[in-house]
Amino acid sequence: MSIKLDVLALAAHPDDTELSCSGTLSTLVKQGLKVGVVDLTQGEMGSRGTPDLRLMEANAAADIIGLTVRDNLGLPDCNLENSLSHREAIIQAVRMYRPDVVFINAPDDRHPDHGNAAKLSLDALFYSGLIKIQTFYPDGEQQEPWRPHHIFHYMQDRTFEPDVVFDISDTIDIKDKAILAFGSQFNITNPGEEPETYISSSAFFENLRARARHFGHQIGVKYGEGFKYYGGPIALKSLDIFLDHKQKR
Secondary structure: OOOOOOEEEEEOOOOHHHHHHHHHHHHHHHOOOOEEEEEEEOOOOOOOOOHHHHHHHHHHHHHHHOOOEEEEEEEOOOOOOOOHHHHHHHHHHHHHHOOOEEEEOOOOOOOHHHHHHHHHHHHHHHHOOOOOOOOEOOOOOEOOOOOOOEEEEEOOOOOOOOOEEEEOOOOHHHHHHHHHOOOOOOOOOOOOOOOOOOOOOHHHHHHHHHHHHHHHHHOOOOOEEEEEEEOOOOOOOOOHHHHOOOOOO
8 A cells, every 4th residue: 555755755875865865854854744765776886884784774864864664676786777677666666655745866976876866766757657657566456656746856976056955954963863874884984894985984974064054054044955956947826935934145
């Protein structure tokens, strides 16, 4: 049976959402929304850690953020082809959770999987609304079509000019804790027998908070996370969003 979520984040790897939008996700949880994350791969090609350890870390981070759902599709890391089978796996998850808002990987980034996952996710999210594409629940019941109303790209290694900056001033500490739940990957002072990586140093972790401070400053708050809205202009029916926020200029 379907589990209705308000918000779903799709991620190429476990820890993508923690690095990029966990402050936003945890804020939405605090506001009473049902939020989930579906990781496409187990990150098995990463230089540090193992798939089993990454799964444990992802579940620990999910508890910290307060997610209703944390799932993993087991697609191949470093081989996220825009194929029928990969799209169908995502479509099944989207129809299972029926989110109104979806966050997806950056449209282009340092890691090729991120851009590939973004394109794969966009196609799957569109096809998920087509009635003639049939998918099924584990018990064999046919799923109903579903297409989310809004899609946002979250920011990863490469910055972009955001369409939206979300205030995470009240959840920046939760974001830090969720990232640090991935103890095999981040803020590592003693790398041990495994290699140091681009993301493992304390400097990388410190840069994440600096980025949040930068985007927070852009909207007159302490910390923020930036997003690119997919699908044209953002529709408004009132000015409430602006009247509720007194931005410092």
